[in-house]
Amino acid sequence: xxxxxxxxxxxxxxxxxxxxxxxxxxxxxxxxxxxxxxxxxxxxxxxxxxxxxxxxxxxxxxxxxxxxxxxxxxxxxxxxxxxxxxxxxxxxxxxxxxxxxxxxxxxxxxxxxxxxxxxxxxxxxxxxxxxxxxxxxxxxxxxxxxxxxxxxxxxxxxxxxxxxxxxxxxxxxxxxxxxxxxxxxxxxxxxxxxxxxxxxxxxxxxxxxxxxxxxxxxxxxxxxxxxxxxxxxxxxxxxxxxxxxxxxxxxxxxxxxxxxxxxxxxxxxxxxxxxxxxxxxxxxxxxxxxxxxxxxxxxxxxxxxxxxxxxxxxxxxxxxxxxxxxxxxxxxxxxxxxxxxxxxxxxxxxxxxxxxxxxxxxxxxxxxxxxxxxxxxxxxxxxxxxxxxxxxxxxxxxxxxxxxxxxxxxxxxxxxxxxxxxxxxxxxxxxxxxxxxxxxxxxxxxxxxxxxxxxxxxxxxxxxxxxxxxxxxxxxxxxxxxxxxxxxxxxxxxxxxxxxxxxxxxxxxxxxxxxxxxxxxxxxxxxxxxxxxxxxxxxxxxxxxxxxxxxxxxxxxxxxxxxxxxxxxxxxxxxxxxxxxxxxxxxxxxxxxxxxxxxxxxxxxxxxxxxxxxxxxxxxxxxxxxxxxxxxxxxxxxxxxxxxxxxxxxxxxxxxxxxxxxxxxxxxxxxxxxxxx
Ligand code: C2E
Ligand code: CA
Ligand code: CA
Numbered sequence: 001x002x003x004x005x006x007x008x009x010x011x012x013x014x015x016x017x018x019x020x021x022x023x024x025x026x027x028x029x030x031x032x033x034x035x036x037x038x039x040x041x042x043x044x045x046x047x048x049x050x051x052x053x054x055x056x057x058x059x060x061x062x063x064x065x066x067x068x069x070x071x072x073x074x075x076x077x078x079x080x081x082x083x084x085x086x087x088x089x090x091x092x093x094x095x096x097x098x099x100x101x102x103x104x105x106x107x108x109x110x111x112x113x114x115x116x117x118x119x120x121x122x123x124x125x126x127x128x129x130x131x132x133x134x135x136x137x138x139x140x141x142x143x144x145x146x147x148x149x150x151x152x153x154x155x156x157x158x159x160x161x162x163x164x165x166x167x168x169x170x171x172x173x174x175x176x177x178x179x180x181x182x183x184x185x186x187x188x189x190x191x192x193x194x195x196x197x198x199x200x201x202x203x204x205x206x207x208x209x210x211x212x213x214x215x216x217x218x219x220x221x222x223x224x225x226x227x228x229x230x231x232x233x234x235x236x237x238x239x240x241x242x243x244x245x246x247x248x249x250x251x252x253x254x255x256x257x258x259x260x261x262x263x264x265x266x267x268x269x270x271x272x273x274x275x276x277x278x279x280x281x282x283x284x285x286x287x288x289x290x291x292x293x294x295x296x297x298x299x300x301x302x303x304x305x306x307x308x309x310x311x312x313x314x315x316x317x318x319x320x321x322x323x324x325x326x327x328x329x330x331x332x333x334x335x336x337x338x339x340x341x342x343x344x345x346x347x348x349x350x351x352x353x354x355x356x357x358x359x360x361x362x363x364x365x366x367x368x369x370x371x372x373x374x375x376x377x378x379x380x381x382x383x384x385x386x387x388x389x390x391x392x393x394x395x396x397x398x399x400x401x402x403x404x405x406x407x408x409x410x411x412x413x414x415x416x417x418x419x420x421x422x423x424x425x426x427x428x429x430x431x432x433x434x435x436x437x438x439x440x441x442x443x444x445x446x447x448x449x450x451x452x453x454x455x456x457x458x459x460x461x462x463x464x465x466x467x468x469x470x471x472x473x474x475x476x477x478x479x480x481x482x483x484x485x486x487x488x489x490x491x492x493x494x495x496x497x498x499x500x501x502x503x504x505x506x507x508x509x510x511x512x513x514x515x516x517x518x519x520x521x522x523x524x525x526x527x528x529x530x531x532x533x534x535x536x537x538x539x540x541x542x543x544x545x546x547x548x549x550x551x552x553x554x555x556x557x558x559x560x561x562x563x564x565x566x567x568x569x570x571x572x573x574x575x576x577x578x579x580x581x582x583x584x585x586x587x588x589x590x591x592x593x594x595x596x597x598x599x600x601x602x603x604x605x606x607x608x609x610x611x612x613x614x615x616x617x618x619x620x621x622x623x624x625x626x627x628x629x630x631x632x633x634x635x636x637x638x639x640x641x642x643x644x645x646x647x648x649x650x651x652x653x654x655x656x657x658x659x660x661x662x663x664x665x666x667x668x669x670x671x672x673x674x675x676x677x
Contacts, residue, residue, distance in 0.1 A: 120170035259314035267328030283384030285350035300560030459515030462500035545576030606638020
């Protein structure tokens with residue numbers, strides 16, 4: 001590395017010296033030519049003056065004088081023309097090379113030496129033929145010209161030397177040949193020549209040094225400038241890079257890396273920017289979208305599939321939203337869309353948009369060759385009522401989405417004023433419910449299920465009640481979903497089973513026989529040890545497994561845990577416990593898959609019973625037909641009138657339940673009791 005560096009430096013130095021030499025050569029030549037103009041004019045003027053002096057002193061050879069002067073004139077003009085031409089070339093071609101200049105230097109030298117020769121001829125002639133005045137004039141002029149040449153010819157060392165020597169020595173030599181020979185003058189001429197040559201050399205050296213200095217100076221300036229430019233460029237590129245990176249970072253900071261839609265902070269930033277544009281007449285709607293059962297996709301099919309689904313959902317939501325709003329990923333499977341709304345009917349407008357989004361998202365997504373269906377629960381809130389901030393609207397939309405989810409998923413709810421209060425109550429209930437079992441706030445009531453026709457009591461359904469010291473009686477429709485969400489239902493369910501079995505065994509007395517139906521949530525079924533809980537409860541109260549019915553909902557068909565559930569239900573079935581499907585017809589359409597689970601009865605939801613005079617009848621009829629083929633019994637719940645009872649009996653429904661036969665009550669209706677199953 002260091003050797004390489006040293007070599008490079010050496011090369012640089014050699015290169016530098018070469019370039020200095022070239023520069024010096026060209027600069028000196030350029031100066032020589034510039035000076036040449038002065039040299040030529042002085043030379044000619046001196047020649048002219050000298051001829052005048054000699055002529056006026058009475059020198060008779062006018063022909064010689066005229067020829068000499070004419071020759072000097074021609075030579076001077078030629079030299080002048082050449083110099084002017086070369087200087088032009090130099091101006092036009094600043095980078096001219098040494099090689100290209102050399103012939104011109106030779107011509108220049110030739111011109112000078114020819115001039116020196118002319119002067120030599122004249123001096124020798126004047127010294128040898130002239131009188132004292134002409135000789136002295138010649139010597140003075142020659143000396144003056146030579147002295148001037150020490151400066152004017154300083155750029156050219158060798159040529160200058162030749163010129164000076166040629167000018168002075170010819171006169172000195174001629175002085176030896178005068179009659180009498182003027183040795184002293186000749187010696188003085190030689191000494192003078194040497195002095196002039198020394199002066200010329202010194203001048204040349206000073207000039208050279210000053211040129212060299214100028215070169216170094218220029219070089220330094222150029223290098224400094226180059227370095228400054230480099231630094232400036234570097235700074236500029238650095239600045240540009242920093243700016244670009246900042247933009248990138250800001251974009252990245254605002255973007256969800258998976259789905260490429262905005263992330264939470266990106267969305268908030270967008271809102272902040274938009275809010276400045278909001279006028280009193282326009283506003284925004286926040287649509288909070290919470291995917292339904294996304295956890296099941298993630299758990300059951302893996303996170304890669306989950307990611308694909310999220311990306312595709314984001315893409316479809318974006319497409320449905322169009323250009324006018326912003327979409328952000330709020331959390332795991334939550335998205336938030338913010339859209340400017342028209343001044344009138346903002347909430348309805350947003351609801352229409354939400355249903356377009358639902359339409360787009362519910363189209364099956366093909367993942368690894370199989371279609372996956374994804375739905376969502378959504379909440380909507382608008383800013384224009386209540387001068388709400390967008391952030392506030394998102395919060396409200398979130399509450400509304402939670403409400404939609406509780407109502408059974410797949411809905412869009414618009415935020416209502418009461419929702420906040422409901423949400424707060426919900427949170428408080430979550431806390432209160434944690435201690436409800438231990439505090440003895442829960443109890444069980446019983447509602448009879450009767451045989452069609454005879455209306456004899458076939459069994460009792462245990463229904464849970466909660467009397468909270470803080471909230472008073474809380475209905476199971478309100479607190480059971482909360483218990484399911486928090487997982488509390490596992491402990492609560494065990495309590496119900498135990499309390500109901502105790503009561504039923506107590507009421508029926510020793511040797512008595514009474515059947516019991518208990519509602520079971522999905523969460524209980526998939527919690528570890530459910531079978532053991534059931535068996536130990538039965539054993540504890542010395543009840544027979546065949547006297548217990550477990551009511552499960554259709555949700556058992558709509559879960560990734562199906563194999564586990566089937567195994568648990570199978571185990572219970574083999575043990576002797578009956579399995580009924582509750583609220584049949586409200587959830588997942590499971591008729592075609594009934595045979596996959598060990599099911600002994602369907603409980604047709606009371607909404608169909610209430611709609612017996614309209615669509616309810618056809619549904620009950622159809623369900624009864626298939627159930628009969630599968631050997632499955634049917635229970636109709638919510639029977640309030642004898643007309644309904646008669647209609648259901650006519651359709652061949654085996655069991656009936658409803659206010660008509662008895663409301664849920666703490667005490668069991670023991671008579672008349674049916675003995676058949
Ligand atoms: P469900 O299992 O469908 O229970 C029947 C519900 O219908 C009961 O409401 C009952 O009071 C009501 N009902 C009975 N006959 C009639 C009638 O003729 N007309 C009308 N309008 N309603 C009638 P309840 O007791 O409020 O229970 C509501 C739901 O709470 C239950 O629906 C069940 O899903 C759930 N639940 C109650 N107790 C438990 C429990 O111990 N565990 C679980 N997991 N869920 C329970
Ligand atoms: Ca039930
Ligand atoms: Ca039911």
